[in-house]
Every structure is written in structure tokens, then in C-alpha cells.
Amino acid sequence: MDSMPYIFAGLVGLASLAVSLLLALRRLKTSEERIATAVSRKQAQVERIKKIARVTLQQARDLRDARRRKAMADLGCEDLEQRLKAAGAGDRRIYVLDDRRTQKDQGWLLRVVNIEYASRVNGNLTPTALDGWKRGRRFLVYALDEKKAREKVNARFPENKGFTVMGTESYLG
Known part of the structure; x- marks a missing residue:
């Protein structure tokens, strides 16, 4: 029976x-479980990153x-501008000074020029707009006669600011 404490100690050791x-x-x-959760989170993150990468790409x-496309459009615009300048194409726009008229009024096209527009009126215009004033802008005016049409234009574009009426023609449009 001397071996009982050894057996008991062995059983306690085995139990522990x-x-x-x-x-x-x-x-x-x-x-x-934590590793599996981390792996699934990593996989989900990888999928999100791949999706974002595809969208970014x-x-x-x-x-x-x-x-x-913008570069091609810019080249096309530059080419068109050069061809227009080479062809000497003038500005074909007609500005309507006043569209009020009576039954007896006629349409008149008056070309208004201001070579000193930048220094006398507004120097902040683009070079194209300033060039338009130097070459002259066409204004449609309704008046009884050419004299009245000139008076309307001079009221809006006075000579003391450098504006000059360079030409007048009847407008049948």
C-alpha cells in the first residue's frame, strides 16, 4: 500500500x-476561429480592393x-481657326441694337468700328473680341431712315469714346 500516494500523485498529474x-x-x-474570421475579412477586403481597382482602372x-478626345478637338479647333484666318473670313455676326420698331421703320445694318476700344472702353476683352471691334461689328437697327439709324447707334456708341460708323446698308431680312 505504499504505492498509493504515488498512484494518487500520478492520477492528479494525469488529471491536470x-x-x-x-x-x-x-x-x-x-x-x-479568429484566424478563419481574419481570413474571411481579409478575403472580403481583397475583393473590395479588386473592385475599387477595376473601377479606378x-x-x-x-x-x-x-x-x-479633348486634344483632338483642340487640334481641330486650331486647324479651323487657322483656315478661317487664312481664308480671311470676316465676322458674319449681326448684333441687334434694338428690336423695337414701328410699321414704317426699316432695317439698317451699320458697321461700328473702335480701334482704341481697349484703351478707351474696356481693356479686359479677349484679343479676338478686341480684333472684332477693330475690324468693325455689324449692328441691326430699325429706324425710319439712315439718319435716324445713325442717331440710334451714336446714342449707344458715342464718338467721344472712339466709336465710328463706317458703313450703312439697308437690311431686308
Whole structure:
């Protein structure tokens, strides 16, 4: 019977080993669950990143295409402007000074020029607009006769500001 304490100590050791193994297995299972959760979160994150990358890539392609189209349009505009300048095409616009008229009024086209527009009126205009004033702008005016049409234009564009009426013609439009 002397071996009883040894057996008891062995059984206690075995029981503590079993309890520690159970706790270790529980911790292992918890760790496996955490790892599985982390892997699934990582996979979901990878999928989101891939989706965002595809969208970003498509946006980059769209941006490149838009820039290419813009560059082509700019080249086309420059080419058209050069051809218009080469052809000496004048400004064909007609500005309506006043559309009020009576039954007896006629339409008159008056070309108004101001070579010093930038210094006397407004220097902040674009070079194209300033060039338009130098070459002259055509205004449609309704009046009884040419003299009244000139008076209307001079009231709006006075000579003391550098405006000059360079030509008058009847407008049948």
C-alpha cells in the first residue's frame, strides 16, 4: 500500500494534464476561429480592393480617352481657326441694337468700328473680341431712315469714346 500516494500523485498529474490539454484545445479552437474570421475579412477586403481597382482602372481609361478626345478637338479647333484666318473670313455676326420698331421703320445694318476700344472702353476683352471691334461689328437697327439709324447707334456708341460708323446698308431680312 505504499504505492498509493504515488498512484494518487500520478492520477492528479494525469488529471491536470488532461485539464491543460482541454484548455489548450479550447484556446486552439478559439485561435482557429479568429484566424478563419481574419481570413474571411481579409478575403472580403481583397475583393473590395479588386473592385475599387477595376473601377479606378476604368476611370483612368475614361480619363485618358477624354483627354485624347479633348486634344483632338483642340487640334481641330486650331486647324479651323487657322483656315478661317487664312481664308480671311470676316465676322458674319449681326448684333441687334434694338428690336423695337414701328410699321414704317426699316432695317439698317451699320458697321461700328473702335480701334482704341481697349484703351478707351474696356481693356479686359479677349484679343479676338478686341480684333472684332477693330475690324468693325455689324449692328441691326430699325429706324425710319439712315439718319435716324445713325442717331440710334451714336446714342449707344458715342464718338467721344472712339466709336465710328463706317458703313450703312439697308437690311431686308
